[in-house]
Amino acid sequence: MATATKTVSEEEEEVTTVKVNGSAVNGVPPVFTSSRELKVVFVLGGPGSGKGTQCSKIVETFGFVHLSAGDLLRAEIKSGNENGNMIQNMIKEGKIVPAEVTVKLLQKAMEESENDKFLIDGFPRNEENRAIFESVTGIEPQFILFFDCPEQEMERRLLGRNQGRVDDNIETIRKRFKVFVESSIPVVDYYETSGKVNKIDATKSVDKVFDSIRPLFDCFNHVSSNGYEEELTEAIKQHNINGSAVAITN
Numbered sequence: 001m002a003t004a005t006k007t008v009s010e011e012e013e014e015v016t017t018v019k020v021n022g023s024a025v026n027g028v029p030p031v032f033t034s035s036r037e038l039k040v041v042f043v044l045g046g047p048g049s050g051k052g053t054q055c056s057k058i059v060e061t062f063g064f065v066h067l068s069a070g071d072l073l074r075a076e077i078k079s080g081n082e083n084g085n086m087i088q089n090m091i092k093e094g095k096i097v098p099a100e101v102t103v104k105l106l107q108k109a110m111e112e113s114e115n116d117k118f119l120i121d122g123f124p125r126n127e128e129n130r131a132i133f134e135s136v137t138g139i140e141p142q143f144i145l146f147f148d149c150p151e152q153e154m155e156r157r158l159l160g161r162n163q164g165r166v167d168d169n170i171e172t173i174r175k176r177f178k179v180f181v182e183s184s185i186p187v188v189d190y191y192e193t194s195g196k197v198n199k200i201d202a203t204k205s206v207d208k209v210f211d212s213i214r215p216l217f218d219c220f221n222h223v224s225s226n227g228y229e230e231e232l233t234e235a236i237k238q239h240n241i242n243g244s245a246v247a248i249t250n
């Protein structure tokens with residue numbers, strides 16, 4: 001009689017050869033147990049630029065799952081996990097937590113979700129984050145949303161946020177700005193070379209910012225006969241023609 005039990009070699013094969021989006025990195029298959037075609041958008045921008053606020057609106061309108069790397073790390077502290085103290089200290093200092101920790105949390109959240117569309121907010125924070133995420137998951141982002149906002153405005157927003165965060169004080173905020181310019185902007189520059197960055201003027205009102213983002217996500221809801229990829233490429237082209245071609249200034 002046939003049984004549902006897998007042999008060890010079958011299980012090994014499943015874990016090591018099932019690939020997200022079908023790509024091996026440097027000849028090493030991604031270690032990811034999902035065979036779904038996952039669509040990921042990275043949401044980047046300085047601290048307080050409004051990433052989380054807009055992610056909530058995108059979730060409501062376009063059915064994405066919002067994965068905030070910062071929220072996952074804060075949940076890890078609360079869970080009493082052995083890494084909790086290390087993470088807490090890094091966040092207090094505005095430093096970037098080692099990539100393996102954050103990538104593992106993101107990977108677990110994606111695997112546990114039944115959705116296939118994810119907004120990854122506040123990640124990758126540096127080149128190490130980017131490289132390890134890509135090699136572990138095999139996922140290339142559909143595009144990058146980059147929230148452009150002057151430090152003065154971000155500082156004003158963070159000091160008014162009132163969520164009791166240990167890093168929303170002026171001393172840590174200044175450190176977070178420095179880390180953002182030195183480590184996170186290079187990631188945006190990297191994706192700019194492949195035309196994946198969509199710069200958003202984040203100084204406008206919440207609704208106006210959302211209006212400028214909306215066309216980039218429409219293709220995920222209604223796929224034309226050309227297919228969603230062509231529709232997305234056209235939306236990105238239009239976004240850039242409308243005056244938002246990326247020119248990152250520090």
Ligand SMILES: Nc1ncnc2c1ncn2[C@@H]1O[C@H](COP(=O)(O)OP(=O)(O)OP(=O)(O)O)[C@@H](O)[C@H]1O
Nearest residue numbers: 046047048049050051052053157160161204205206
């Ligand atoms: N367009 C906007 N205009 C004015 N205030 C805003 C705007 N967008 C967000 N805010 C406010 O600014 C604060 C920071 O916003 P939010 O938490 O979305 O930023 P974030 O980029 O996710 O920050 P962090 O990276 O620190 O998590 C919040 O209090 C939010 O209500």
Ligand SMILES: O=c1ccn([C@@H]2O[C@H](COP(=O)(O)O)[C@@H](O)[C@H]2O)c(=O)[nH]1
Nearest residue numbers: 069070090091094095096097122123125
């Ligand atoms: O990928 C990440 C994301 C976040 N961190 C740390 O968390 C804080 C807060 O992040 P928010 O995105 O503002 O919620 C950040 O300053 C880092 O210390 C991280 O290390 N890696």
